Amino acid sequence: GDSVTQKQGQVTLSEDDFLFINCTYSTTTYPTLLWYVQYLGQGPQLLLKVTTANNKGISRGFEATYDKGTTSFHLQKASVQESDSAVYFCALAHFNTGNYKYVFGAGTRLKVIA
Amino acid sequence: DTTVKQNPRYKLARVGKPVNLICSQTMNHDTMYWYQKKPNQAPKLLLFYYDKILNREADTFEKFQSSRPNNSFCSLYIGSAGLEYSAMYLCASSRRDWGGEQYFGPGTRLTVL
Numbered sequence: 001g002d003s004v005t006q007k008q009g010q011v012t013l014s015e016d017d018f019l020f021i022n023c024t025y026s027t028t029t030y031p032t033l034l035w036y037v038q039y040l041g042q043g044p045q046l047l048l049k050v051t052t053a054n055n056k057g058i059s060r061g062f063e064a065t066y067d068k069g070t071t072s073f074h075l076q077k078a079s080v081q082e083s084d085s086a087v088y089f090c091a092l093a094h095f096n097t098g099n100y101k102y103v104f105g106a107g108t109r110l111k112v113i114a
Numbered sequence: 115d116t117t118v119k120q121n122p123r124y125k126l127a128r129v130g131k132p133v134n135l136i137c138s139q140t141m142n143h144d145t146m147y148w149y150q151k152k153p154n155q156a157p158k159l160l161l162f163y164y165d166k167i168l169n170r171e172a173d174t175f176e177k178f179q180s181s182r183p184n185n186s187f188c189s190l191y192i193g194s195a196g197l198e199y200s201a202m203y204l205c206a207s208s209r210r211d212w213g214g215e216q217y218f219g220p221g222t223r224l225t226v227l
Binding site: 004009034036041042043044045046049089098099100101102103104105106107 | 118145147154155156157159162164169204206208210215216217218219220221
């Protein structure tokens with residue numbers, strides 16, 4: 001079945017550091033790939049999504065590239081701020097038998113120290 | 115209003131007792147989902163409604179029930195709570211023609227004692 005792997009459980013950075021969160025996936029379909037961000041006390045909210053292989057999604061300074069060759073969708077940001085502290089989930093969605101099905105990674109908790 | 119609401123935010127239940135969680139959205143989304151989230155684990159899809167059609171995942175088929183009396187509301191029902199049901203329950207909604215984007219509620223934290 002489909003799977004999404006986020007190897008980093010927690011990442012701690014200082015403000016203005018470069019962010020890299022690893023995400024790899026496994027599927028036999030051509031999925032949409034998504035990143036969600038969950039701030040404390042809130043539900044996950046969509047950060048960015050990409051539907052076509054080798055395309056890049058960009059939002060709020062974050063970017064991720066759908067790499068079909070390496071089956072990866074890593075999240076990057078050039079310079080993090082304390083307000084970026086949150087949990088980041090990588091996910092894939094594919095359309096199957098009339099509905100979208102979703103598979104999430106376990107999440108990476110980002111802590112940014114001022 | 116692009117919010118998904120969940121009630122209650124916190125729920126304490128006794129082992130063997132029923133639990134009913136509520137979700138609502140006013141965005142006229144055709145699909146509503148329920149996920150179970152445990153610490154350091156990925157959100158796990160339990161079931162979803164597309165319009166009035168309920169789809170339950172095979173491995174949680176008999177553990178959870180749901181109803182959707184109208185487009186805006188969806189409930190998650192546990193007939194007899196066990197300790198293993200302690201988790202965060204997330205509700206989400208979407209439109210099937212949106213290409214995968216879901217809106218999530220803040221979750222209900224269920225603790226079974």
